[in-house]
Amino acid sequence: MIARITSILIFAMFVTGCVTTNEVTGRSQFITIPASQDEALGLQALNEVKDSNDHVQTSGAMVEKVRRIGQRIVKVSDNPSLNWEFIVIDEPVLNAWALPGGKVAVYSKMIENLTEAELAAVLGHECAHAILRHGAEQVSRSQVQQLAVVGLGAAAGLATEDEKTASLAVALGSLAAQGFVALPHSRDMELEADHVGTIYMAKAGYDPRNAVALWKKMSGLKEGGGSQPTFLSTHPSDGKRIERLESRMTEYLGYYKP
Template sequence: MPFTLTKASVAKSFVGLLAASALVGGCAYNEALGRNQFLLVDNAALTQAADQAWADALRTQQVSRDAAANARIRRVGDRLVQAAGLTNIRWDYAVFVEESPNAFVLPSGKIGVTTGLLALVQNDDQLAAVIGHEIGHVVAQHAAERYSSTAVTSIGLQAIQGASGDYGQAVGALGGLGAQLGVLLPFSRQHELEADQLGVDYMVRAGYRASQSIALWRLMAAQRQSQTPEFASTHPSDASRIAALEQYIRSRGYN
């Protein structure tokens, strides 16, 4: 049967070649996670964008000048950085004035926490659970892995949308939702649970109590007004997270 060259066949071949080449060149073993990762980039490749995002946050958001609060997150953070073996990175911390308890990390070694989080945590052990979790994301190269997965999914969906006119666009739109719910969001939940476990390891190495990570998430669960269903959330439900932490802490013999 003769091979017919069509736009659809070209798009399909391109996606297949992209996936094959990515699998050959993009698989890396992460010792901290004990699994292979699909990486088109690494943390170093995201540094410039991360530093720009940090500069933008410092410029556009209200930053707390509370000396005690800033000293506290740096003191706890530096102990955890040492425990994680990441002293080769220059770490920067900032406290953002925001009532909602939250924290974030950028792969270039930038950690932000909110005043709402500092008001919520009851001790440094609980603060260490948060910062340890954020450091865990960096060790696990989750930002790079997330970027890589999203990039390949986006390219594949664009090829499908361009392959068959209006029908292709309709399929692509549905595919976008399917990819989000079936691939990207659950993978992000996996990242969150992995960061929880790494954070607990770093807490213990730094001399903090692992059990306080569970206490922290119980506090977080109690203060939430509403909750997105887990199937449509980038984060595990509080109940899932607490159960996973309890099991992990028992398996490691932590207290």
């Protein structure tokens, strides 16, 4: 019993010590990974993508376009000194992503179907993810959830000799963590990146109203024309994103200097 209490106290101290305040948003974040490791982690992950995917492009017209727009956004961002790298993945996918340390990828279908200003909205969003350290935050939360689930299983195993009961407790713990922690928080980060990214694109000289145009167009481009309900998705619905962006458009236009 004493050992168990001691373990809980050590875990609580660890969790408390990993809460920081984001300098850009002022929001408290739980991050176990030091910022000094972002570059190495992002570079390692990007190299793995390059090694495992034959469709990665690091040169050519599409890459140059993405880099040109990306550098305009990075220049006015809150962290232009990151070792930014922009690549294109030549696959018919409506997607883009950012890794820690400023590694950004855009899929060719996005580039082919979006105007330059709409692509700037995508890149502003992804650059915001990297600067706000959303990847490190999501990984950190996932690590703690896994530790908590393991602890729940151990406690259930001590409390009952029924393996089915213990397994059910672990499953329920995992479901709760996924449904009430991971997914809602991920949607919050997406909306946060929308907001900060739209400020970046406006400062870079792109009309922020194109961020709204982007999500309207994305709704039409999605295969089948449908989307997952917000409560089952790690991303907000397109309608939710549009509503949030439109409600703050006066603020975004204040940053826009054509």
